[in-house]
Amino acid sequence: MKPCAPLSRARPLWLRSARQELILFGVFALLLLGMGIGLRDPWPSDEPRFALVARWMVEHGQWLFPHRGHELYPDKPPVFMWLQALAYLVTGNWRIAFLLPSLAAALGALALVYDLARRLWNHRSALLAAATLVLTIHFTYQMRNAQIDPLLLGWITLANYGLLRHLLLGPSWRWFAAGCFFAGVGVVTKGVGVLALLMLVPFVMARRGHWHQVALPQGRWRWASGLLFFLLPILGWLLPMLLSAHADGDPQHAEYVQNILFGQTVHRYATPTGHIHSPFYFLGIIVVDWLPLSLLLPWVLPAWWRRLKRHDARFLLPLGWIALVLLFFSFSPGKRDVYILPALPMAAVALAPLLPGLLRRRGVRIALFALTMLLAGTLTVVAALVLHRHPAWASRIEQSLDPQIWWLLLSIGVAGLIVAALTRVRRAPLGWLLFAGALWSLYGLWGYPMLNGDRSARDVMMRARAIAGPDATIGLLAWKEQNLLMAQGPVTEFGFLKPWPQQYADAIAWQRQAPAQRWIFSLDEAMGRCVDRHRATYVGHANRREWWLFKADAVVAGCAPGGSADETADDAP
Known part of the structure; x- marks a missing residue:
């Protein structure tokens, strides 16, 4: 393998120099992925949970055992929450901090895809590969969210980069060690x-089959050292946690260790309780969520096959790894779209050398133009219909969304139609780039502030505090993470995982101790018939739920809510 040409001598794609193109692309990617940071709070389903855990770490100094309120949170290792907490310590602003790990992972993945593709092929192919990745809907949407999967994508891409630097561009044992190390970081995330280590499977196939472009590293002990580097970050988290749990003898910590090591790994993969889908679920995700990248597949699949028949290991390793990842997750009954998100960067790498030729094909340009027109036209027609006729189905949607959402969708749609009219088929790739820029910019700058009050529960928690007064203590009943995260002033809670009847009993007993100064903030369903709604105060609607505040005089004596019916002392046999 010949060394890649320095960036200063690389052939530019459309500007005067490759360096200028790279700087311009970096600015575009930063704006596309970061537009709107600081304009919203964490949104369900997962963001408030992780931000709440991170805030607890900062406020209580409990870094080894994550907490959701006063209860332990055993569903995920703490790395993502550590990074959110660190971002807060640096910025001092949770609205900014909770999104920074995902943004850093996204920009890092783009840089790694570009650099790897440039070393394997050239600057032009690499820049188009990175642009294809950032303009793929699934990538952009997910990497703008504060969830664990974007960070996992970053670690796996970094691990794949290190392994491929060794397996295709090596030997480079330092990069091999780095790849194994970051695979371990991915495990504790x-x-x-x-799964990053599955890259070794197609490598063994290529080496035994004498494929072209594959490196031939020697040294059995050096290969074995990869296991040590893989285990380093895992043990760096695991040993202190196990020692601490053993030393304090807390049964909750022992249960946490059991859950995090087994319940959330083997059990969740083999016998999941939700998100059950067919073995072909991910094929639909690739076709729809991976647009516009998936539009290229009719042309790309034959081209990949021809290169595999030529025994080019530069295609076998990333494509073989993607196939193994798809098989791994397809075998489990439980499936979510984000599970295959880390496969996107390697798909972009495998696409890289084909993109300059593909984007010159009229069929590809027609497909991209049609996609832009279809999405922009649909948004325009639907939004205009709602604003002009206001059908019944729109009213149902507006129960959980700001009615101004239709003006946002109309603006995005009209912007897309204007872009399509200006770029036409001839410049359809540029048209999609501009449409994506308009879509995510408007969504971040306009959509975030518009939707934030309801989606984050900030508005309903501010109203609750205004009703209760600044000095009263509010107890949370049947709460969601966003309620505790957005709570204003003195607040307490009665557990998150406890059944609602038990939470209700604890809340009522707590309120009786100081009825004049204690309010209960409750989900409508959790009150059942045990709270007189004529004496309670309706707080508002948030996250598709109704919320109430009540004092002790609204409680129905002797009533215990449970299931679909409420039991009172008079009803008991």
Whole structure:
């Protein structure tokens, strides 16, 4: 393998120099992925949970055992929450801090895809590969969220980069060690980080089959050292946690260790309780969520096959790894779209050398133009219909969304139609780039502030505090993470995982101790018939739920809410 040309001598794509193109692309990617940071709070389903855990770490100094309120949170390792907490210590602003790990992972993945593709092929192919990745809907949407999967994508891409620097561009044992190490970091972020090491499977196939472009590293002990580097970050988290749990003898910590090591890994993969889908679920995700990248597949699949028949290991390793990842997750009954998100960067790498030729094909340009027109036209027609006729189905949607959402969708749609009219088929790739820029910019700058009050529960928690007064203590009943995260002033809670009847009993007993100064903030369903709603105060609607505040005089004596019916002392046999 010949060394890649320095960036200063690389052939530019459309500007005067490759360096200028790279700087311009970096600015575009930063704006596309970061537009709107600081304009919203964490949104369900997962963001408030992780931000709440991170805030507890900062406020209580409990870094080894994550907490959701006063209860332990055993569903995920703490790495993502550590980074959110660190971002807060640096910025001092949770609205900014909770999104920074995902943004850093996204920009890092783009840089790694570009650099790897440039070393394997050239600057032009690499820049188009990175642009294809950042313009893929699934990538952009997920990497703008504060969830664990974007960070996992970053670690797995970094691990894949290190391994491929060794396996295709090596030998480079330092990069091999780095690849194994970051695969381990992926494990302590989310257990499936170990999947990065599946890259060794197609490498063994290529080496035994004498494929072209594959490196031939020697040294059995050096290969074995990869296990040590893989285990380093895992043991760096695991040993202190185990020693601490053993030393304090807390049964909750022992249960946490059991859950995090087994319940959230083997059990969740083999016998999941939700998100059950068919073995072909991910094929639909690739076709729809991976647009516009998936539009290229009719042309790309034959081209990949031809290169595999030529025994080019530069295609076998990333494509073989993607196939193994798809098989791994397809075998489990439980499936979510984000599970295969880490496969996107390697798909972009495998696409890289084909993109300059593909984007010159009229069929590809027609497909991209049609996609832009279809999405922009649909948004325009639907939003205009709602604003003009206001059908019944729109009213149902507006129960959980700001009615101004239709003006946002109309603006995005009209912007897309204007872009399509200006770029036409001839410049359809540029048209999609501009449409994506308009979509995510408007969504971040306009959509975030518009939707934030309801989606984050900030508005309903501010109203609750205004009703209760500044000095009263509010107890949370049947609460969601966003309620505790956005709570204003003195607040307490009665557990998150406890059944609602038990929470209700604890809340009522707590309120009786100081009825004049204690309010209960409750989900409508959790009150059942045990709270007189004529004496309670309706707080508002948030996250598709109704919320109430009540004092002790609204409680129905002798009533215990449970299931679909409420039991009172008079009803008991």
